[in-house]
Amino acid sequence: MKESSLYGHVVELLGLIDRSRKPADEIVAEFFRGRRYLGARDRRFIADAVYDIVRNAALVDRIVQTAVASSPASMPDNEARPFSRLLAYLLAIRALGKAEIEAAAGSLWTSYVRGVPLQDSFDTLASTWSSFHWPESAAEQLALRYSIPREVTVEWVDRLGSADAESLCKASNAAPPVAVRVNTLLCSRQECRESLLLEGIESVPTPLSPVGLIFPKRTSVQALQTFRRGCFEMQDEGSQILSYLTQAQTGQAILDACAGAGGKTLHLAALMGNTGTLVATDGSRRRLDNLRERSRRAGATMIRVSEPEEQGKPSPDLGYDTVLVDAPCSGTGTYRRNPWLKQTFTESMLEQMVQTQRGLLRRYAEAVKPGGRLVYATCSLLSRENEGQVEAFLRERPDFAVVPAAGILQAAGIVVDMKSEFLELLPHRHGTDGFFGAVLARKR
Numbered sequence: 001m002k003e004s005s006l007y008g009h010v011v012e013l014l015g016l017i018d019r020s021r022k023p024a025d026e027i028v029a030e031f032f033r034g035r036r037y038l039g040a041r042d043r044r045f046i047a048d049a050v051y052d053i054v055r056n057a058a059l060v061d062r063i064v065q066t067a068v069a070s071s072p073a074s075m076p077d078n079e080a081r082p083f084s085r086l087l088a089y090l091l092a093i094r095a096l097g098k099a100e101i102e103a104a105a106g107s108l109w110t111s112y113v114r115g116v117p118l119q120d121s122f123d124t125l126a127s128t129w130s131s132f133h134w135p136e137s138a139a140e141q142l143a144l145r146y147s148i149p150r151e152v153t154v155e156w157v158d159r160l161g162s163a164d165a166e167s168l169c170k171a172s173n174a175a176p177p178v179a180v181r182v183n184t185l186l187c188s189r190q191e192c193r194e195s196l197l198l199e200g201i202e203s204v205p206t207p208l209s210p211v212g213l214i215f216p217k218r219t220s221v222q223a224l225q226t227f228r229r230g231c232f233e234m235q236d237e238g239s240q241i242l243s244y245l246t247q248a249q250t251g252q253a254i255l256d257a258c259a260g261a262g263g264k265t266l267h268l269a270a271l272m273g274n275t276g277t278l279v280a281t282d283g284s285r286r287r288l289d290n291l292r293e294r295s296r297r298a299g300a301t302m303i304r305v306s307e308p309e310e311q312g313k314p315s316p317d318l319g320y321d322t323v324l325v326d327a328p329c330s331g332t333g334t335y336r337r338n339p340w341l342k343q344t345f346t347e348s349m350l351e352q353m354v355q356t357q358r359g360l361l362r363r364y365a366e367a368v369k370p371g372g373r374l375v376y377a378t379c380s381l382l383s384r385e386n387e388g389q390v391e392a393f394l395r396e397r398p399d400f401a402v403v404p405a406a407g408i409l410q411a412a413g414i415v416v417d418m419k420s421e422f423l424e425l426l427p428h429r430h431g432t433d434g435f436f437g438a439v440l441a442r443k444r
Contacts, residue, residue, distance in 0.1 A: 001038070001039075001042050002107075003103075003104045003105070004104065004105055004106070004107045004108040005108075006042060006045050006046055006049075007049070007086060007104060007105045007108050008108050008112075009035075009038070009042075009046045010046055010049045010050055010053070010086065011082045011083060011086055011108075011112075012031075013027070013028065013031050013046065013050050014050060014053060014054075014082050014085065014086075015082055016031060017050070017054065017340070018082075023338070023340060024050075024051075024054060024338075024339075024340040025338070028047055028050065032047075040220060044218060048175075049089075051175070051339060052089070052093060052175075053085065053086070053089045053093075054339045054340055054343075055147060055173050055335075055336075055339040055342075056089065056092075056093050056146075056147050056173070057147050057339075057342070057343060058143070058144060058147035058148075058342070058343075059092065059093075059144055059145065059146075059147050060085050060088045060089050060092065060093065060147075061085065062144060063088045063092055063125060063128055063129055063132065064081070064084045064085055064088050064125075066128050066132070067084075067088075067121075067124045067125050067127075067128040068084075070124065070127075070128060071124045073116075073120075074116065074120040074121055074123070074124040075116065075121055075124060076113050076116050076121065080112060080113045080114075080116075083108070083109060083112060083113050084121065084125075086105065087101065087105070087109075087118075087121060087122065087125055088125050088129075090104065090105065091122070091125055091126060091129060092125075092129050098119075098122055098126075101118075101122065102118065106118055109121075138157050138162040138165075139153040139154040139156075139157040139158075139165075140153070142156075142157065142165060142166055142169045145169070146169040146170065146172065146173040147173065147339075147342055148169055148172065148173070148335065148342055149342060149345040151345070151347060151350075152332055152345065152381075152382065153165065153169065155382060155383065156168055156169070156381070159383070164428075167428040168381075168426060168427065168428045170428065171336065171426075171427035171428035172335040172336050172427055172428075172434070173335065173336065173339075174336055175336065176236070176336045176337045176433065177214050177215070177216075177431070178214065178215040178217075178218060178219060178221075178234075179206060179212055179213070179214050179215075179234075179235065179236050179237045179240075179432075180203075180212065180213050180214075180215070180221070180232040180233060180234055180235060181209070181211055181212055181213075181232060181233050181234075181235040181240050181263070181267060182211045182212070182213060182231065182232050183230055183231055183232055183233060183266070183270060183298050183299075184211055184270045185269065185270045185273075185274055185298060185299050185300060186229070186230055186231055186298070186299055187231050189205060189210070189211055189212075189213065191231075192213065192226065192231045192232055193205075193213065195225075195226040195231060196213075196224070196226050199224050199225060199226060201215065201219055201224065201226075202215070202216060202217070203215050203216075204216065206237045206240070207237075207431070208237055208241055208414055208415075208416065208430065208432070209237045209240040209241055209414070210412070210413055210414065211240060211267075211270075212235075212237045212240050213232065214237075221234060228297070229297075230297040230298045230299055233263060233266055233267075233294070233298065234263075235263045235267070236334075236337070236432055236433045237431070237432045238333075238379075238425040238430065238432030238433045238434070238435040239263055239264065239379075239433065239435065240267060241409065241414060241416070241423070241425065241432070241435070241437075242264065242326065242375075242377050242423070242435055242437050243264050243267040243268055243271065244271075244408065244409055244412040244414060245375050245377070245405055245408055245409070245423065245437045245439050246268060246271075246322045246324055246373070246375050247322070247373070247408060247411075248268045248271035248272050248322065249271070249272060249276075250272055250273040250275045250276060251272075251275055251276045252272060252276045252277070252321040252322065253276060253277040253319075253320045253321050254268055254272070254276070254277065254278050254279070254320060254321060254322045254323070254324070255279045255280075255281070255320045255322075255323045255324070255364070255367055256268060256278070256279070256280045256281070256324045256326075257281060257323055257324060257325045257326075257360065257364045257367075258281075258282055258283075258324075258325055258326045258327055258328065258360065259280035259281060259282045259287070259288070259291060259305075259326075260282055260284070260287050260291075260326070261287045261290045261291055261294065262280060262287075262290065262291030262294050262295065262303075264324065264326060265278065265280040265291060265295075265300075265303060266291075266294060266295065266298050266300055266303075268324070269295075269298070269300035269302055269303055270298075270300070272302065274299070274300060274301060274302045275302060276302065277302075277304070277320075278302050278303050278304065279303075279304050279306050279320075280303055280304070280305050280306065281305070281306045281307065285307070288305050288307070291303070291305055292305055319366075319367055319368055319369030319370075319372060320367050320368060320369060320372060321369065321372045321373070322368075322372060322373045322374075322375060323364050323365075323367050323368050323372070323373075323374050323375070324375045324377070325360050325361060325364050325374065325375065325376050325377070326377045326378070327356070327357040327360050327361075327376065327377070327378050327385075328353060328356055328357070329353050329357065329378040329379055329380040329385050330345060330349065330350050330353055330380050330382060330385060331379055331380065332345075332379075332380050332381045332382055332434065333378075333379040333380055333381045333425075333427070333433050333434020333435055333436075334379045334433045334434065336427060336433065337433055350382070350384065350385075353380075353385060354384055354385060354388075354389070357378070357385060357389050358389065358392065358393075361374075361376060361389065361393045362393075362396070365393070365397055365400065365442075368442045369442070370442055370443065370444045371441075371442065371443075371444045372441075372442050373403065373439055373440065373441050373442070374400065374439075374440040374441075374442065375437065375438070375439050375440070376389065376390060376393075376437070376438045376440065377435065377436060377437045377438075378435070378436050379433060379434060379435055379436075380434070380436060381424075381426070381434040381436070385436070386422070386424075386436040386438075387420075387422065387436075390402070390422070390438045390440070393440070394440075399442060399443045400440040400441065400442050400443070401440065401441055401443065402421050402422075402438065402439065402440060402441075403421075403439040403440070403441050404421040404439075405418065405421060405422055405423040405437055405438070405439055406418045406421075406423075408439060409423070416430065417429070421438075422436060422437065422438045423435065423436065423437035423438070424436055424437075
């Protein structure tokens, strides 16, 4: 397909994302399901461009807004504004010249944008970009340069310093690697690699997780027989490491209280050797249905999926050895994988998340038996959702105490540089999504 036609699909998809409240990845999946004529290479081109524009949405939109304010007659009207965003993206983010942009999207512009020549809009945007005014504040400049909410960059600069915060912002605004977790119920990591090689897929072991692989190239995993046989699951390396904080073992009773689609649940089943009690619950029935299907493929027969209102202890007088609360959060640690979250962040949303997390900790602490452990985790990199939550919980529940995460992970052969008793994974330091984990032991 011609490049201009591919960019036409990009503009159409951007419009769908702007008009919908669904997560962008769901919209992209629906878009491609309705366009079977697109080949794998075309889909990759469209998806990469859309995600890159979403990652840089704040900067792209500021460039367009500034250009419209300076020379409104040279820019398209609101109906054709997606084409202005595409042009600003190609110019500022992709750093393409006028001739390259004309070759890539000139015919698309001529067909859809009325009354404004591409040359005029290009000149206005190029002038705007060359004289672009950046904020003086380090946090505000990072917020605009990497399209990350200002409230987030302010905390990162305050906590990490300007240089380290910029490294974190840059890593959070880059495309993530394709990481998978090998299902050790069915095969070893080496056996999985060999099976993938037979299908022409190269992989390398993850540096931290003992059961992870990284695909150097983008791959459609659903078409692979190795995936269909249940030999691996899509899961970020950082998410894999969180599972080891539970110290899951054969014969234990474990509750995954916020299981979602079940990535960590399936990992726990493998760590437990498919033996013991493993209950998974979540507020979304759709996600639980997904977990049931994934469990069948993985051969994880021990998992009992429970609706939230049905969840209880294994028996009236016995609590769980471990309860994992991977709580809903702002997702600030997953911006590189879920860039649309940057556009939905608000202080009110953050406060709502904080209250939800506090309620989950209070509720599920009761399910931990004396001597058992509560593992609290988020994919956030904000202290209010992490250390702040743990401190507030311990003030309410002095019968719990922090267990340093470093020793637990070292016992599993995982060495992560930690500056506190909590686990904090950072994209620019560890190459994973951003995660926080705390282990809280209930006193006997």
